[in-house]
Amino acid sequence: MKNVSIVGSGPAGFYTAYRLLKKAVEPLSVKIWEKRPIPFGLSRFGVAPDHPEVKNCEETFTSIFTETLSNGHKVQFLGDVEIGNGGVKLMDLLSKEDVVVLSYGCSDDRRLHIPGEANASGVFTSREFVNWYNGDLNMSQPDSKLNQFDWNKVKNVGIIGNGNVALDITRVLISNKIKEIWDPTDISVMALEKLRKAPIENIKIIGRRDFVHSKFTNKELRELWELEKFGIHGKIDSKYFDPEQLLQQFGKNRPLKRRIEMCMEYLKPFEKRSPKYKKFEQFAGLVDTPSWELDYLKTPVRINSDIETGAIKSLTLHGNKISEENRLTNDGTEYTYNIDLLIESLGYKGKPLQEFDELGIKFNDHVSTNAKGQVLTMSDAIVPRLYATGWIRTGSKGVIAATMQDAFTVADSVLNEVSATNANLGGFNTQDIPHTTWSDWEKINLSEISKGAVLKKSRLKYLSYAEMLRCLD
Numbered sequence: 166m167k168n169v170s171i172v173g174s175g176p177a178g179f180y181t182a183y184r185l186l187k188k189a190v191e192p193l194s195v196k197i198w199e200k201r202p203i204p205f206g207l208s209r210f211g212v213a214p215d216h217p218e219v220k221n222c223e224e225t226f227t228s229i230f231t232e233t234l235s236n237g238h239k240v241q242f243l244g245d246v247e248i249g250n251g252g253v254k255l256m257d258l259l260s261k262e263d264v265v266v267l268s269y270g271c272s273d274d275r276r277l278h279i280p281g282e283a284n285a286s287g288v289f290t291s292r293e294f295v296n297w298y299n300g301d302l303n304m305s306q307p308d309s310k311l312n313q314f315d316w317n318k319v320k321n322v323g324i325i326g327n328g329n330v331a332l333d334i335t336r337v338l339i340s341n342k343i344k345e346i347w348d349p350t351d352i353s354v355m356a357l358e359k360l361r362k363a364p365i366e367n368i369k370i371i372g373r374r375d376f377v378h379s380k381f382t383n384k385e386l387r388e389l390w391e392l393e394k395f396g397i398h399g400k401i402d403s404k405y406f407d408p409e410q411l412l413q414q415f416g417k418n419r420p421l422k423r424r425i426e427m428c429m430e431y432l433k434p435f436e437k438r439s440p441k442y443k444k445f446e447q448f449a450g451l452v453d454t455p456s457w458e459l460d461y462l463k464t465p466v467r468i469n470s471d472i473e474t475g476a477i478k479s480l481t482l483h484g485n486k487i488s489e490e491n492r493l494t495n496d497g498t499e500y501t502y503n504i505d506l507l508i509e510s511l512g513y514k515g516k517p518l519q520e521f522d523e524l525g526i527k528f529n530d531h532v533s534t535n536a537k538g539q540v541l542t543m544s545d546a547i548v549p550r551l552y553a554t555g556w557i558r559t560g561s562k563g564v565i566a567a568t569m570q571d572a573f574t575v576a577d578s579v580l581n582e583v584s585a586t587n588a589n590l591g592g593f594n595t596q597d598i599p600h601t602t603w604s605d606w607e608k609i610n611l612s613e614i615s616k617g618a619v620l621k622k623s624r625l626k627y628l629s630y631a632e633m634l635r636c637l638d
């Protein structure tokens with residue numbers, strides 16, 4: 166039996182395993198290694214809790230333990246084991262497994278690297294914030310910096326970056342008090358309780374470029390506009406949004422045209438909108454409700470914090486202009502925004518494993534590979550029997566569907582390699598490696614779901630390892 170080890174149990178790892186087990190003609194043993202005690206990576210710890218349909222992929226992942234084994238394959242989940250970095254050595258896996266696939270995602274942050282950033286409290290990365298509200302164990306410790314942060318004082322928020330993650334974060338921050346949206350979800354109850362203390366008035370979503378360069382998708386933007394039915398409204402300063410001129414220039418680009426029209430309609434008073442944009446009843450509450458704002462053409466230059474407490478007080482930015490050649494330059498203007506919380510949503514970064522140096526692997530925010538997913542060295546030679554897929558191969562871009570496609574491509578290359586070789590390295594012996602198993606996860610999963618059901622939630626996530634272990638007794 167040939168042996169394949171997969172490092173990381175997020176969508177890339179699971180879709181690789183799924184494809185291998187569906188298509189392999191000879192019996193295969195697949196090991197899925199995961200540094201956390203439980204599976205699914207960003208499907209559990211990244212995707213927003215109010216988007217449960219996105220997590221349906223977990224049913225497919227689970228199916229590999231129940232459905233694909235009839236043809237003599239073997240599959241094992243080894244949770245709570247880190248590969249490299251002091252855990253099981255990548256070299257040891259490579260010496261015993263016929264192929265190793267790296268699918269360990271991106272677990273570092275892109276930062277602004279501006280003065281004041283390192284010392285100010287109230288400055289978080291999107292990864293920290295998202296992991297926290299999704300109940301990741303590290304961020305959920307009572308002494309974690311997000312739990313220690315004083316949410317009672319948060320009125321004005323700045324979010325740097327304007328991709329879908331920035332919009333997820335805006336939605337969570339601005340609408341968390343709306344029980345009908347959040348109470349049924351699996352959001353961390355600890356985070357939700359703290360978030361609800363924040364008297365948020367305004368959130369600025371700040372981009373370096375202009376409206377047409379926004380990276381978010383129309384679906385996510387529409388969700389924000391539609392919060393208006395709960396009295397939450399959106400704004401865009403007219404100097405960054407001239408719909409007539411934009412439609413004239415970009416009217417042939419259909420998604421962009423729809424985005425321009427959507428914003429144009431929602432910026433009108435309710436009664437003047439076309440019917441498509443008033444499918445919900447006009448909110449009849451207070452006028453003084455929280456707002457979010459798309460803010461453009463600004464680059465952060467300095468974080469200013471209180472000398473005594475270290476708490477962030479404001480953010481200084483310079484204005485930008487875009488040249489005809491699409492180059493961004495400082496336009497000489499300066500702005501200072503008073504803010505109590507800053508979230509840097511600049512994308513995730515991959516981390517090299519310690520052993521990459523020894524293997525001479527080329528790494529720049531992510532692993533370098535060829536089109537088949539074979540990992541490359543600095544001199545572009547192939548590292549034998551080592552593949553990569555998902556965000557650690559592509560960088561932190563792409564939704565789960567794109568990650569799946571990538572995993573399928575790489576799994577097909579792995580199958581070619583496995584079937585072309587007669588050698589069989591015997592497989593890595595997992596007997597002496599303490600780990601959580603798939604059956605442990607099934608117990609944790611059932612327990613979370615049944616505890617959630619009592620509270621009319623999709624699940625009640627365990628927020629500490631000790632709690633998880635208790636339900637295994």
Ligand code: FAD
Pocket residue numbers: 172173174175176177178198199200201204205206207208211212213216219246247248249250268269270271272295330333554555556557562563564565566568
């Ligand atoms: P990951 O999901 O990060 O999985 C990597 C796994 O490897 C993790 O479980 C990690 O713990 C493990 N690992 C790391 N290091 C090691 C190690 N050394 N040893 C063992 N295991 C290790 N896509 C959508 O389609 N819809 C959405 O709504 C959506 N929302 C998103 C929201 C956020 C905030 C983010 C960040 C992404 C979102 N995405 C969404 C994108 C989607 O999450 C990614 O496409 C996908 O998760 C990438 O999968 P991956 O397996 O490469 O990485």
